[in-house]
Amino acid sequence: xxxxxxxxxxxxxxxxxxxxxxxxxxxxxxPFDEDMITHLSALVTIERRAQCPKCLFYGEFQTMSRxxxxxxxxxxxxxxxxxSCRCLYRFHQLDEHYRYCRNIPVHQRQQAFIDFIISKSxxxxxxxxxxxxxxxxxxxxxxxxxxxxxxxLAAFERGNYWKIRAQQDASCRAQLDDYEKQQGANxxxxxxxxxxxxxxxxxxxxxxxxxxLCPHCKRVVQHMGGCSSMICGQNYHGGxxxxxxxxxxxxxxxxxxxxxxNTVQEQMKSALTNQKRVVHTGISFFFAPNYDENGE
Numbered sequence: 001x002x003x004x005x006x007x008x009x010x011x012x013x014x015x016x017x018x019x020x021x022x023x024x025x026x027x028x029x030x031p032f033d034e035d036m037i038t039h040l041s042a043l044v045t046i047e048r049r050a051q052c053p054k055c056l057f058y059g060e061f062q063t064m065s066r067x068x069x070x071x072x073x074x075x076x077x078x079x080x081x082x083x084s085c086r087c088l089y090r091f092h093q094l095d096e097h098y099r100y101c102r103n104i105p106v107h108q109r110q111q112a113f114i115d116f117i118i119s120k121s122x123x124x125x126x127x128x129x130x131x132x133x134x135x136x137x138x139x140x141x142x143x144x145x146x147x148x149x150x151x152x153l154a155a156f157e158r159g160n161y162w163k164i165r166a167q168q169d170a171s172c173r174a175q176l177d178d179y180e181k182q183q184g185a186n187x188x189x190x191x192x193x194x195x196x197x198x199x200x201x202x203x204x205x206x207x208x209x210x211x212x213l214c215p216h217c218k219r220v221v222q223h224m225g226g227c228s229s230m231i232c233g234q235n236y237h238g239g240x241x242x243x244x245x246x247x248x249x250x251x252x253x254x255x256x257x258x259x260x261x262n263t264v265q266e267q268m269k270s271a272l273t274n275q276k277r278v279v280h281t282g283i284s285f286f287f288a289p290n291y292d293e294n295g296e
Contacts, residue, residue, distance in 0.1 A: 005039050023048040029064055047124050055079065056147060057120035058154075081145070085109040087116040088146060117146060122154040129153075204259035212254035217245040220257060228252050 011022040049058035054074040061067035079088040084101040214232040228251040233244020
C-alpha cells in the first residue's frame with residue numbers, strides 16, 4: 001500500500017492483479033498501523049459504504065471499532081416503520097416521532113423518506129436518483145419498502161459500475177456482457193415463473209369453485225350436473241370411467257377443495273409463526289410513498 005501513498009492514488013486490492021478500489025471501511029479493516037490507515041483513508045475516492053449483517057442497511061463506518069459497535073447495538077426487530085413517512089425508527093422513538101410527523105406537510109414526509117434511503121444506501125445517491133428508481137418500481141406495480149429500495153439501488157449501481165469499467169478497460173467488456181446476459185436471463189425466468197404461477201392460481205381457483213374431494217379417498221371430483229349422488233371415478237349412471245375408489249357419496253357432504261396456492265400460503269404462515277418476531281399493532285406494511293407528477 002505504500003506505493004499508493006507515494007503516488008497519491010486511490011488504494012486498490014492488489015495493483016496489477018485486482019483493481020477493486022478500497023473504500024474507507026475497507027482500508028480500516030487492513031492490518032496496518034493507525035498512521036498508515038489515516039494516510040490511506042485520505043486517498044480514498046470511492047464512496048461505498050459497509051453493510052450491517054443484522055439490519056442489512058449500509059452506513060458510514062470510518063473505523064472497524066465503529067462498525068463493530070453498530071453491529072453490537074443493532075436490533076432489526078426494534079425497527080418499526082412510521083405510518084406517515086415510512087422511515088424506520090426504534091420502538092421507543094416511534095410515538096414521539098409520529099406525533100411530529102403526522103402534522104408536517106406531505107412533501108416533507110416524502111423528503112424524509114428519500115433522505116432515509118440515501119443514508120442507508122450502499123452509495124451516496126442523489127434525491128433525484130432515488131425518486132427515479134421508486135417511480136420505476138411503481139410503474140411495474142411492485143410493493144417496495146426501504147430494504148427493497150436499498151437492495152435495488154445497489155444492484156442498479158453494479159450495472160453502472162460495469163458499464164464505466166467497460167469504457168475504461170476492454171477486458172471488462174466481456175464481464176459487462178456476462179452481467180447483462182445474466183440480468184436478461186433472470187428477468188425472463190422471473191417473468192416465466194410469474195406467468196406459470198398466475199396460470200396455476202387461476203386453475204386452482206376454478207377447481208375450488210367447481211370441485212370437491214371424495215370423502216373416502218380424497219380424490220378431486222367434479223359435479224357435472226343432475227342429482228347430488230356421486231360415484232368416485234365415474235358417472236353415477238355409468239360411463240366416463242376414471243381413476244377413483246368407486247365408492248358412492250353425496251355431493252353435498254363432500255369436502256371442499258382447498259386451492260394449492262392457499263395451502264402454500266398457510267404453510268408459509270405456519271413457518272413464520274414458529275420464528276421469533278415482533279408484531280406491532282396498528283403498523284401497516286410499508287410501501288414507497290406516492291409522488292405527484294413533479295416528483296414531489
